Amino acid sequence: MTLVHNWHLGRRMEYPYFESRPKRQFAAIFNINRCIACQTCTMACKSAWTYNKGQEHMWWNNVETKPYGGYPQSWDVKTLKLIDNGENTWYTNEKDEKLSPYGVYEGDTIFEAAAKKNLNQWAVGYIPEDKEWRSPNFGEDVAKSNKPDEYSSLPEHSRWFFYIQRLCNHCTYPGCLAACPRKAIYKRKEDGIVLIDQKRCRGYRKCVEQCPYKKPMFRGLTRVSEKCIACYPRIEGKDPLTKGRPMETRCMAACVGQIRLQGFLDDNPKNPVTWLIRHDKLALPLYPQFGTEPNIYYIPPRWAPRAYLRQMFGPGVDEAIEKFMVPSRERLAVMSLFRMAQAIIFEYKIEEGPKVFETVIHGKKFEMFNDTVIGYGEDGQEILRTTIEEPIHIRDPKYLNSI
């Protein structure tokens, strides 16, 4: 084991390989508050990559209902149990903007739990059986009947659930990559995408076992495992539509709810993804305590009990929800970029506009300005231009009934 720094945990942790970060990291932000679980992303992925024989159970992208839903069933509860030592906790008193933005996790990761238990493998894990992979959202829309706590509430309902959109997290410290005894799994230096070499894989299912998010899947037909490939031909700009520019994946581009923004985590503070994750801390990692530094980030739902959300997204939840409910001028502008273009946005610029609205939300003053947000591509060319207030078009009464 070597010691690597995991900024989600705010500390160094044990990992079988040295820290080696990609030039830029494939990342995405999902706004849970807006998802309606239409599964369009799920089908976009399915029809692109997993419609084939032997992949009937495979959903590289899926949307599941929390707290009861899961694909495979109860994957998170089962993995959380494996790392639970009764003392796992977060210390949030001291934070460092760069090294420990959420505080420090004092508990076991999947790697440390395996070492402590002397499992003689790299990470704790389990292989979900075939029946656990039956549906992309088993337990759909099953609500939890207890009341949300004092921090969260809905005006009418005392029951709650929310949707969580999942695909491979293309982790910085992947559990699957650590687990593979053949080194058939690799993380690309150019974009941090994690792939399984289909020639080297021998179907041992160690990745299926030790990925805490259960995203590598075994294909009985070919006797080897497969996983989300982050639509890498699109990321490489091979799709003619974007004329050589890096392009969002199928699941991101298909999102009708406009909940998704995909890009790269890099050092540019004006990169919308980097800004929302690293600077604004509005988007949080899923189960950071697993220790793999996942790269899909979520804007947590504001109506679910906070204790549950803290377990799921770490201690940054309260701050993130507060920021989401009363967004600042810049935050509102950056959030307008979600699903506005298929080409990946590398930088944004805000042109200030007039104030159009003012109100009080939860006792806080909220002002809205009709700013213009401009998104730039990898080449610095403008990709899109949008305003906070979407323009209103009134249809001529003559055409009222036409599409």
Add this chain to the structure above:
Amino acid sequence: MKNGISLFKYGASLLGIVFLSATIYAAEETAPGVKGMSEEEFTPTKEVLAVKYVQADKPYHMDVESLKDRFKDAKGVKVALQKQDKAFPNGGGSVSSAEVKAVHDGTTIYFQISWSDPTKNVRAIAVQEFRDAVALMFPLGAVEVTPAEHFSPRMGDREKPVNLWHWKADWEADLVAKGELEDVEAQYPNMHDDFNTNPYSAYYHRELITSVAVLSGGRAANNLLSQPGRGRTVEDLNAEGFGTLTTQDHQDVNGCSHYEDGTWTVIIYRSLITEDPHDVQFVPGGNSYFNMAVWNGEEKDRNGQKNISTQWHPITLERVAWQ
């Protein structure tokens, strides 16, 4: 280490130096998750597997029933097996021994391996199911296994490659399946899929059927495990230490098996000499070494989770008796 070998051979008084260097080598951790090996593991066993020369014609069907006669006078070697405990992930331990017999007929060498396994696992299509398997391993090239040589009995070592013959129970099932590959319907008989392979059916979709190979990563990448129509039950591989196992481009080994009363009997055979430089070569009158491992699918054995022998076993091949 080259010096060490000659010292060991010619100068008994310098043995101490050799053993000192050997101890240092054994104590260090060779790679993360890999423990060093003990001196004993670099010493081959005393019991020699004598490969008897048997004059017999090739049977029409290469199955255990037709081949078993040639083993009747062969003296077997009992190989003690244990849990693989050196390289991550560790595992195994459910099979404690296996019996190996070997004969040759002047052109082909046959190894018969039998071990007790109360459960027969011949399919690995469902995610939680693993197959039974057995493998023989041979050092590549003309080598002398001595404590000074440090030829690892566990998957070989860098610049000390091994040749492995890996028999798989599911490959045996594939061999007799339609299209020479058990399809997912074998595991899930009532499943529905969109792949109607009957060209006269109203639901036949040519593009969809042809896309199976393209969108089957393993097949498109030419992974032998994913290919239909392999025509064999034994995979021919090479390795140079843990995690380096690689399928050969040229497959030369085959085998057959029989399972009865909780015992697997597997016969693995190959011509004594091949043209492939990555293959072990057997010369009648010559000698070599072998080591082996058994996987118990019921115990979810696969890769390093296996029952292994920790020492090389010498092999001597009887000369061909011309009559």
